[in-house]
Amino acid sequence: MIKKNIFLILIVLFCISCKKKETTKPQVQIADVSNDQHISVLTQHNNNTRAGWNSQETKLTTSNVNAQHFGKLFTLTVDDQVYAQPLMAGNLTIGSGNHNVAYIATVNNTIYAYDGDSGKLYWKKNYTVTGMRPPKNTDMTGACGGQYQDFSGNIGLVGTPVIDSAAQTIYFVARSTSNGTSFVQYLHAVNLVDGSERTGSPVKITATYAGNGDGSINNVLTFDAQRQNQRQGLTLLNGIVYVTFSSHCDWGPYHGWILGYNSQSLQQQIVYNDTPNGYDGGIWESGTGMAADAQGNLYVVIGNGTVGANNDPTVLTNRGESALKLTPNGSTLNVSTFFTPFNYQILEDNDLDYGSMGSFLIPNSNYYFTGCKDGNIYLLNKDNMGGFTVTSNQVQQIITLSSSSNMHCQPTYYKGAINEFAYIWPENDRLRAFPFNRSNNTFNINNELISMVSGPTGQNGAMLSVSSNGSTAGTGILWASYASSGDAEHTVSPGILRAFDANDITKELWSNDQTVADNAGYYAKFSAPTIVNGHVYLSTFSNQVVVYGLK
DSSP states (O other): OHHHHHHHHHHHHHHHHHHHHHSSSSOOOOOOOOOOOOOOBSSSSSSTOOOOOOOOOOOOSSOSTTTEEEEEEEEEEOOOOOOOOOOOEEEEEEEEEEEEEEEEOTTTEEEEEEEEOOOOOEEEEEETTTBBBBBBBOTTTTTTOOOSSSSSSSSSSOOOOEEEETTTTEEEEEESSSSSEEEEEEEEEEETOOOOOOOOEEEEOOOOOEETTTTOBTTTOOOOOTBBBBSOOOOOEEEEEEEEBBTTTTTTSOEEEEEEEEEETTOEEEEEESSSSSSBOOOOOOEEEEEEEEOOOEEEOSSSOBBBBBTTTTTTSSSTTTTEEEEETTEEEEEEEOOOOHHHHHHTTTTTTTSSSOOOOTTSSSEEEEEEEEEEEEEEEEBBBBOOOOOSOOSSSSEOOTTTOOOOOOOOOEEEEEOEEEEEEEETOOOOOEEETTHHHHEEEOOHHHHHSOOOOOOOOOOEEEEEEETTTTEEEEEEEEEEOTTTTTTTEEEEEEEEEEEEEEEEEEETTSGGOOOOOOBOOOOOOOOEEEEEEEEEEEEEEEEEEEE
């Protein structure tokens, strides 16, 4: 009996030992794709101020964004280059439940709807007109003397779309051509859940405007779907989707157009031309969308073009080289106030147009942050911009950088517990943070912060965004995307993504060149990184959007 009991005890001990060994086996790690953050980014640079600040980011901090804890999680594969900023519809009912859905637009006229947390593809759809193809840079036969290299291939869907979350609709402009002989542009309104066209969508973009300017026939200007470049992000304001247009390498005749469409019916309601009795006047701002305020006014900066009329630069008819506050009035827009630099003719003669840099409204203020290719930053009172004077600029403040800082960039903004900053990183210059003083509504240049990190060169600056958990200490992060080498103006160049402490930009937190696995590929020109729900979505010209987050 004793021997039998001992035998049974040994068997029990052996089984216990086996179970212990089994529990120590390596376990397969399954990604947790749940997310307690469901913030949306529905428009270019987060909202209509165009300040580029997500103040509701609770996961990413200055303590965990580093090479040890933060890096590439997965990639979202697409069919072509991505110029548009990725957008996010948070907590959308799609698939088997509610998810954060990332929307990506390519120059091949394709929209992708990906799960922003897991990378699952919900749908993709191409919106090129049947029997046609997207236009290419080689189709712009007169641009840059026939050597047009601002784009390297397709020029289909370029401007960042805009989302109406209540209507569960995404709006965008897709371009098509019949093999380079005829060109069309269509405004689409499609369902966020499946990509199907809404009633009345798509609508062909056409417009006419009274004027005797360049290209007019019988005192009428007609929209040209080949020459007019839809570059800015779209703006949704008070039930109207606004679409703006610039040019391809100043290939004329062209003008700056702003067209407004009813967001439900897609009927055209607004037509505005900024140089009807002149020439040029492109609207593009390095891809940044038009800013807008709560009162329904639009804010935009116009590039090269005619100023005034009859030798009077103050005439509102032609407003090239100007910042504008535009107010809807019937079927058009009225210039409520404007600013034109006193040296506008020098700017015009030397291709130093005022409208190259993205501009934004400083949140909860009356001030508009703008910049010019000659290296000048103009801070404007949005309700009294300064107009035009012959020998000086009557504006709130002027900050002068190097003349080689040509401002092909997207600046951004952040307000912390103590300081608030505007950030800018032009080409051939340093990353700068200007502290904003609310007592006198100017920037304190004496306390300017400058990073010593090497930046972009050539003719393309950095695209900036900011994330934070409100003003909570240790959460403010400035993100910068730019070409790490080469000149991205005319070449597809390697890209880099960097993160800095938003309260002290002399402190770099992380960059995607610290680890080979974090590399993203080719830099996506004029596409700001989207930071939302604990992730960073970085567009590329490598046919992918790279998603970074906590490992």
